[in-house]
Structures are given as structure tokens and as C-alpha cells.
Amino acid sequence: MKRFIAVGLVWVFMLGAVVVNAAEKKSTKTGTAKKAAPEKWVAKINDKYITLEEFESRWNAIPFQYKYQYGLFGPEGKIRVLDTLVKNELLYQEGIKKGILNSETITQRIEDLKKQVVAEELLTRQMKGLEANDSEAMSYYNANKQEFGEPEQVRVRHILVKAETEANEVLAKLKKGEDLAKLAPEYSIDPGTKDKGGELGFFSRGQMVPEFEEAAFGLKVGERSGAIKTAYGYHIIESEEKKEGSQKSFDEVKEEAKNAAFQEKQRKLFEAYLEELGKKADVQLKQELLQ
Template identity: 45%
Template sequence: MTFIKENKKTVLIIAVLILAIGVLLSFALPKDKAVAKVDGEAINKDELYDVMVEQYGAATVEQLIADKIVASEAKKEKVTITDKELNEEVDKLKESYGGEEVFNQMLESNNTTVDALKDDLKNYLTIRKLLEPQIKITDEELQTYFDENKDSFGEAEQVKASHILVADEATAKEIKQKLADGADFAELAKEYSTDEGTKENGGELGFFAKGTMVTEFDDVAFTLPVNEISDPVKTDYGYHIIKVEEKKEAKEANFDDSKKEITETLIQQKMETEYSTWLEEKKKDYDIENSLESVVS
């Protein structure tokens, strides 16, 4: 989701850190207590706080002011976000990442949680509900976007397949014979496959478009009939046994089928450009005192 800026989480974390450290420095540490020492030379709490304020303070306070205004305007307009809406947005993200497993890996790699993500989503949905009534998308804009991005709305031919990858041809032939004798493909993948990313899922690759895999793999996967199992296929990665489970024909881009997706994209684009204007206008309605401005100016 393009509207939820990547640095927003960082800003919020910094805000919490500044506040938490401020409390710690004010109450927990004696005035002359060093927070660190280098060869005996102390770094005191005032130095730490000044650096944090100088580097992050202005952006953090501005973000907190914006959040307060959004919350206040949402209360005025009786805008609320339900758990159902939040869960639907999380489900959309899971789907866009290709499933719950990859989604959870994304959360872990960004050192965040579903609850933290929901906080960002709640703020995004609140802003969207406040701004959306003033956002207009014309048929001409929809058609122009479709014409300029037509290639992205078509669908290439796709195949859903699984594979078992091994290092040598002899092992591949052994697996092929076991499959011919009635062995279970998924179980053999778990036992033999050297593809750590798919073996525990029985070798499942999901759907992939023509041209995604290396040529040797692609050629077999897209010519093999559904429910058939290939002979060993040699690539630079080793020897593959491929099972084709389903196929999707190529689909040309269609404007009517794409309108919903295009509308969503244009709404997000306009929200990004109009949010700043909206916020500056709303600030005029509030008595804002920012004592940090005089500190960092």
C-alpha cells in the first residue's frame, strides 16, 4: 500500500524512544550520571537527548501533531474503523505477498508485528475515509491510466506445478520410478528435494507465468499435460521431476475487468498528493503550540 509510508513506523518508534528516554533521563538517572563512556570520557544524558531531538525531534513532533489532527477530525466526522475492516486489509496484504508464510516473514524481517501493522492500517483507513469524499475519479482518467499501463493488466499463460530437485540424474530416475510405482509426490519431495524453499510444502511452486523459470524448466512445465509427471529435467540447479497440476490460458487486458483495480490505484495516488494540502488546511482550525520549533531552529 503506497500511502502507508515506510518511514512512518520508524518515526513512531523514534517518538516512543524519545519520550521513553526523556522520562528515563528525567527521573531514573541522576543529573551527573553518564549514559555511556569512551575511554573514561562520559556521554551524559543531556548530550543524548539533544542529539535525538536535533536528528528526529522535528519530524517526530510533526507526525504526532498530524496524528492528533486526524484523530480529532475522525471524531468530528464520526469516522470509525472496525476490526472487520482491519482484518480485511491484513488479508489483502497476505494475498499480495503470496500467502501467510511469506507475509509473516515480511513482518519478521521488518521487526514488526500484526498489531503494529494494524495501527498503521487504522490510521491509513481513517485518513482514507476523511479524504475519499472529496476525491473524484473520471472515466477519462480511468481510460488514460489503462491505456498507459495496458501491459500490466493482461495475464500471461500460467502453470501451477510442483517439483522435486536433486543433485544427480540417478537419484532423479529413482524418484521417477517410485512415482510410477504409486509413491506420493509430496512425500518424496519432503524426503529427497534439495529445494529448501519448497520441500516442506511437497515441492509446490504455485502458479507462475511463462518465462519465470529457467528455459529448460519452463519448456517442460508449459508443454506437459495436466496431472502428468515429467522425466528428469536438467538445469543449472540440478535435476527436476516436475508435476503439472493446473494451467491458465493467457488473458488479454480488458478495461472493464480492470476498472476496480485502476480506481483503487488512482484513489491512493490522489490521497498521497491531497493529504498534505488537507492537513495544512486543517491545521488552521487548531491552536498548535510546538515548543520544539524554537529548540531546533
């Protein structure tokens, strides 16, 4: 649900590792004494320990939706997370050896990640407690019924040619009883369908160019069109099958509608909040420099 506050697991771990280790690196510049092993640690990578406390902090910071998405539950999930932390630490230490941390590019990326995490935490707090009720779900359903059902679909074959004279030649052969599926490999210039007898499969409205769509949906099963001109050339379309559309009731999709209403509510709140911040701030743009 929290579409505006998502951040990849690996980057969460990497940001934490970079920030923590960078701080440790600074603190050890003043002395070379080796740190004693902490009392409770879950991993040791060279001289770096991942303490139980540090691990639990990282574990608890992983949003539930990520734990669900990646199946991170129970001891097995914790072991997978620890494995990721160890791998990231290995990569981090190797990068330090190669002097990568001090590069300008890495410094900028760390700053960018800090800004991202701070912004996401701000939005999390700003939207805390936000939810959509049944009335809002119903309103969304009524305004967006096309999202909650199966659209009408048609399955057709077609032959695409460049010139109208070629289309008329194909139509003449079809009128004499020849099979469109057998003529497609010979005449069609559509590389995706010519070797399949012109078979396009099922599609719904909005997936094809308007002229083609209007002709395809206007045919009865078994009917054939004339030469239909589009930006691609001339099509001869033959209807194979139709599936009538269906509409699901509100009760069938109540939770789905509620989630969609929540997303819409969240988006509007997000936009309003940004607009409010923009009005309070001194924001100046020099867009002419981007031309």
C-alpha cells in the first residue's frame, strides 16, 4: 500500500552499512587499538562484527510488505537477511580497499540515499493512520467500473499489405474461397503473425490502432472485413471468436476497490502536501538553462 515510501531491501542494508562503517572508519583514525569482540554478535567479517542489537535493528526496520514480498519470516527469513548483510559487508570492505568510499560519486550517492530515506520516513509519518472506508471504496468503484471486470475481447486473423492493390488481390482470392490463414505467409508483411496464419490472438479495446480496432470489434464471428487502412498499411481482418465483457459487483471486489481508493487518497494527500511545502518554501527555477 505504501507506494510512495518504498525502498529496496539491498539499498536499505547498503545505506546502513555505508553510514555505520563510514562513522567507524572516522572514529578509528585517532587510534589503532583493536576493538574487543562484542558480547553478542551474529556475524564477523574480518574485523567487523554485526552485533545482535544491530541485526535486530535492521530486521525491525524492514517494512512488513517487504518481508511478505520476499518471504522473510521466522528464523529462515532472519538467516537470509543476515546473509545479505554479510555479502554487503564483504563488498563494502573490498570497496574500501580500493578507495571507492572517498570518491565524489559515492559521496553524492550516500547523500542522495540519505535524502530519500528521510523523505520516505517523513511521508510515512505524514500518512500514518490514513485509510479508505466502505463509502470511499464504493465511490471509487462507481467512478472506475472498467477496472473491475473483464473487458470484451475478440480473436482475429489478419493479413497486412503495403498497397491497396495488393489488398484487393488478396480479397479477390478470398472471395473465390481461398483460406486467409494459408494466404498470410505469402502476402502479409506482419512478421509477428504471417507465419501463424495471421493469428493475432485475443485483445481488448485500446490495444490496437483505432481503425483496426473499430473494424475488428464490428465484425461478427466468421465475417471478414474489406481493406482497412491504418498507418501500417492495409489490413484484411477475419473474426475468429468473441468474448463478451463482464462486470464484477461491488461485493466481489470490495477489498480491491478499497485498496484502490486508498491509493487514490494517498496520492492526493501526497500531492497536496507537496504543494503546501512548495508554497511555504522559496523555490526558484531557471528552466531556460535546460533548453
